[in-house]
Amino acid sequence: MSDTGRMEFDADVVVIGGGMVGLALACGLGQAGMRVTVVEREMAHPSRSLGRDCRVSAIVAGTVEMLRGLGAWRRLEHEACAIESMRVWDDQRDGGIRFEAGEAGLDALGFIVENSVLAGALRETLEELPSAELLCPASVADVRWRVSAAEVELDDGERLRTPLVVGADGGRSWLRARAGIPVWSHRFGQQGIVATVRPAMPHRGRAFQRFLPTGPLAFLPLTGDLCSIVWSAEDGEAARLMALDDARFLEELQRAFGPVLGPLLEAGERAAFPLRSQLARHVARPRLALVGDAAHQIHPLAGLGVNLGIRDAMVLAQEVADARRFGEDWGGMPVLERYMRGRMPDVLAVLGGMEGFHHLFTSRVPGMGWLRNAGMRLAGNAGPLKEMLMRRAMGLSLPVPRRIV
Numbered sequence: 001m002s003d004t005g006r007m008e009f010d011a012d013v014v015v016i017g018g019g020m021v022g023l024a025l026a027c028g029l030g031q032a033g034m035r036v037t038v039v040e041r042e043m044a045h046p047s048r049s050l051g052r053d054c055r056v057s058a059i060v061a062g063t064v065e066m067l068r069g070l071g072a073w074r075r076l077e078h079e080a081c082a083i084e085s086m087r088v089w090d091d092q093r094d095g096g097i098r099f100e101a102g103e104a105g106l107d108a109l110g111f112i113v114e115n116s117v118l119a120g121a122l123r124e125t126l127e128e129l130p131s132a133e134l135l136c137p138a139s140v141a142d143v144r145w146r147v148s149a150a151e152v153e154l155d156d157g158e159r160l161r162t163p164l165v166v167g168a169d170g171g172r173s174w175l176r177a178r179a180g181i182p183v184w185s186h187r188f189g190q191q192g193i194v195a196t197v198r199p200a201m202p203h204r205g206r207a208f209q210r211f212l213p214t215g216p217l218a219f220l221p222l223t224g225d226l227c228s229i230v231w232s233a234e235d236g237e238a239a240r241l242m243a244l245d246d247a248r249f250l251e252e253l254q255r256a257f258g259p260v261l262g263p264l265l266e267a268g269e270r271a272a273f274p275l276r277s278q279l280a281r282h283v284a285r286p287r288l289a290l291v292g293d294a295a296h297q298i299h300p301l302a303g304l305g306v307n308l309g310i311r312d313a314m315v316l317a318q319e320v321a322d323a324r325r326f327g328e329d330w331g332g333m334p335v336l337e338r339y340m341r342g343r344m345p346d347v348l349a350v351l352g353g354m355e356g357f358h359h360l361f362t363s364r365v366p367g368m369g370w371l372r373n374a375g376m377r378l379a380g381n382a383g384p385l386k387e388m389l390m391r392r393a394m395g396l397s398l399p400v401p402r403r404i405v
């Protein structure tokens with residue numbers, strides 16, 4: 001598309017949803033000089049308890065490099081807690097696996113960052129990009145797809161004509177439904193309970209994941225020697241845990257987690273999220289692309305959802321920027337198919353891997369406990385296999401741009 005052609009449009013790209021993924025996409029596009037408008041319906045009001053947002057994300061090393069490339073990492077670095085090692089074990093006595101950052105030649109396996117801190121850093125980055133704007137609070141009333149443009153109508157009547165509209169509006173994406181795109185969806189019948197917890201002993205940068213018969217329980221290190229927990233439990237059990245008072249909840253948490261960090265002294269407010277795997281049947285249509293949870297949702301035991309979403313954002317931003325450089329229509333299917341082909345192998349591998357992992361660790365079929373312990377021992381002892389697993393999990397071996405050029 002020529003630069004004169006571009007000017008017939010109000011924006012080069014309109015992104016619906018200014019969560020972590022939509023903002024990362026807009027920063028990448030803005031960095032490449034594209035005129036991008038983000039429409040976000042609400043100002044973020046994180047629920048803070050013990051001084052922290054109870055929603056946090058494990059950000060793997062590959063994603064840190066991308067956030068650095070976007071210019072957002074330096075704004076949040078001081079609030080991110082490095083994961084120096086990770087221990088995974090189950091309720092059996094033997095088995096278990098430990099990952100050390102040093103084994104992959106790194107200082108950290110990843111970082112734990114509060115979601116509101118990451119979104120705040122991306123917003124600040126966006127505000128400094130002259131060709132990018134964030135409309136917030138703003139909502140979309142309708143989107144119509146024409147042959148040569150998409151027309152986005154906002155609630156206040158404003159209309160934006162654009163070659164490409166992107167859905168970054170989360171797992172219940174309004175835009176995906178408006179486009180009539182069905183999803184493949186699997187409810188685990190579980191809720192993920194999140195809270196900030198204060199243990200008696202320092203975590204020393206260690207993350208813990210314990211597989212219980214009801215689902216995984218993660219303790220993730222936060223700055224200030226606090227931990228963030230994600231406790232996945234079946235719906236009925238989760239409702240019971242949510243209804244306990246703080247003292248009883250701490251007692252049950254202590255029993256489930258064990259004595260690794262000493263007595264658990266305090267727990268902040270709890271929140272529960274239904275867990276599902278979900279995949280949109282199409283992540284691209286003419287003049288429409290889906291990114292992040294709007295395109296796919298995975299079980300949080302991987303701690304990879306937002307990492308996958310930011311990889312989507314970087315690949316899409318680079319394809320759009322390249323299309324502009326070569327005078328191609330970036331809302332057309334040839335460009336969007338390149339985005340799709342670039343992302344599907346990674347998304348399907350993570351989604352499929354997590355389904356298998358979840359069944360392996362929650363199955364009550366006899367012999368399964370032996371199998372997973374043997375698997376963990378094998379992965380834990382086989383140096384090259386373990387290193388490969390670690391580099392793969394950290395997103396270091398993927399064809400995703402670190403910076404949009």
Ligand SMILES: Cc1cc2nc3c(=O)[nH]c(=O)nc-3n(C[C@H](O)[C@H](O)[C@H](O)COP(=O)(O)OP(=O)(O)OC[C@H]3O[C@@H](n4cnc5c(N)ncnc54)[C@H](O)[C@@H]3O)c2cc1C
Nearest residue numbers: 017019020021041058170192292293300303304305306307
């Ligand atoms: C318990 C739990 C723990 C998790 N832990 C991790 C982890 O450790 N690491 C990790 O990588 N991932 C983790 N995840 C997954 C991660 O939270 C999601 O993948 C991530 O939030 C997806 O980001 P997103 O920007 O795509 O969507 P969202 O965060 O859902 O953002 C969507 C945005 O769109 C806006 N919006 C929605 N509809 C409209 C509309 N019609 N108009 C305008 N705006 C709209 C919303 O207000 C919101 O701001 C976890 C998830 C859960 C449930």
